[in-house]
Amino acid sequence: MTPAQTVHVGIQDGVSIPITPEEFAWFTTFLRGRTGIELKDGKQALVMSRLDRRLRHHSAASYKEYFALISGGRGEEARIALDLMTTNETYFFREPQHFEMLPRLLPSVAGQRPLRVWSAASSSGEEAYSIALTLAEHDPSGLWEVFGSDLSHRIVDTAARGLYPIEAAQRVPGHLRTAYCLRGRGEHEGFFTFDAGLRSRVTFRQLNLTRPLPDLGTFDVVFLRNILIYFSSDTKRQVVDRVATTLRPGGYLLTSHAETLMGLETTLESFAPSVYRRREQV
Numbered sequence: 224m225t226p227a228q229t230v231h232v233g234i235q236d237g238v239s240i241p242i243t244p245e246e247f248a249w250f251t252t253f254l255r256g257r258t259g260i261e262l263k264d265g266k267q268a269l270v271m272s273r274l275d276r277r278l279r280h281h282s283a284a285s286y287k288e289y290f291a292l293i294s295g296g297r298g299e300e301a302r303i304a305l306d307l308m309t310t311n312e313t314y315f316f317r318e319p320q321h322f323e324m325l326p327r328l329l330p331s332v333a334g335q336r337p338l339r340v341w342s343a344a345s346s347s348g349e350e351a352y353s354i355a356l357t358l359a360e361h362d363p364s365g366l367w368e369v370f371g372s373d374l375s376h377r378i379v380d381t382a383a384r385g386l387y388p389i390e391a392a393q394r395v396p397g398h399l400r401t402a403y404c405l406r407g408r409g410e411h412e413g414f415f416t417f418d419a420g421l422r423s424r425v426t427f428r429q430l431n432l433t434r435p436l437p438d439l440g441t442f443d444v445v446f447l448r449n450i451l452i453y454f455s456s457d458t459k460r461q462v463v464d465r466v467a468t469t470l471r472p473g474g475y476l477l478t479s480h481a482e483t484l485m486g487l488e489t490t491l492e493s494f495a496p497s498v499y500r501r502r503e504q505v
């Protein structure tokens with residue numbers, strides 16, 4: 224038999240390789256150490272559904288064998304495994320109340336410096352572009368910029384490309400779609416992007432919020448939405464404190480409506496549901 228005709232025992236189409244409790248514990252520790260994300264007991268099926276294909280790709284017969292490929296390190300496979308185990312769900316104008324509120328949160332600093340908004344777990348960029356569209360509508364010629372970051376290199380590349388399936392544009396309000404969205408042609412048929420002026424105000428960078436941050440400057444508003452739910456309360460406190468230091472005094476931090484900072488002693492005070500304000504005097 225040629226190698227192409229051989230099939231690893233236990234690796235047949237449609238059959239998931241089981242994960243033992245010990246193996247699951249290695250993966251949860253790996254994920255926690257790299258990202259802060261807690262995988263609760265019971266998420267074995269999730270790990271299996273996301274990594275099964277990688278085991279097959281490497282002809283690994285068990286999670287132990289696959290773990291040996293990623294545990295050492297910094298390699299490409301470790302990155303792929305982390306990407307697969309994180310949840311990147313996002314869409315344009317998710318939790319629209321925040322976008323309605325955003326223009327009212329911005330100070331009037333016209334002409335002095337750019338207003339800066341950070342999408343701190345931007346996933347594929349829909350949140351950052353929703354912010355940009357909102358600012359463009361509010362202040363088309365003003366000085367403002369949007370910065371997006373995410374743990375995943377792959378997803379940051381997607382965000383920077385700024386090319387989305389045409390169906391996703393349905394979530395962009397009609398008047399903003401008409402003013403700023405461009406339908407793809409040729410190889411980009413079926414996709415849309417934003418006009419160059421809007422895109423030039425949005426930049427992305429890979430960042431891990433559980434590690435010390437580089438100098439990012441100061442932000443007026445930070446969106447930190449749908450990420451804190453994955454962290455332990457200790458990690459959540461550290462991430463919120465770290466992100467809050469980038470806010471100017473009086474600046475705002477927005478979490479998802481499903482997340483709360485209640486019980487965390489921080490430099491922030493509650494301003495409205497899921498909106499926190501950095502105290503003027505810290």
Ligand SMILES: C[S@@+](CC[C@H](N)C(=O)[O-])C[C@H]1O[C@@H](n2cnc3c(N)ncnc32)[C@H](O)[C@@H]1O
Nearest residue numbers: 258311312313344346373374431432433448449
């Ligand atoms: C569910 S998405 C939220 C996207 C967007 N903020 C929203 O609300 O639609 C969560 C994102 O957090 C990112 N993430 C997870 N752990 C992270 C970390 N330690 N540092 C930075 N980003 C992280 C994931 O890669 C994922 O793209």
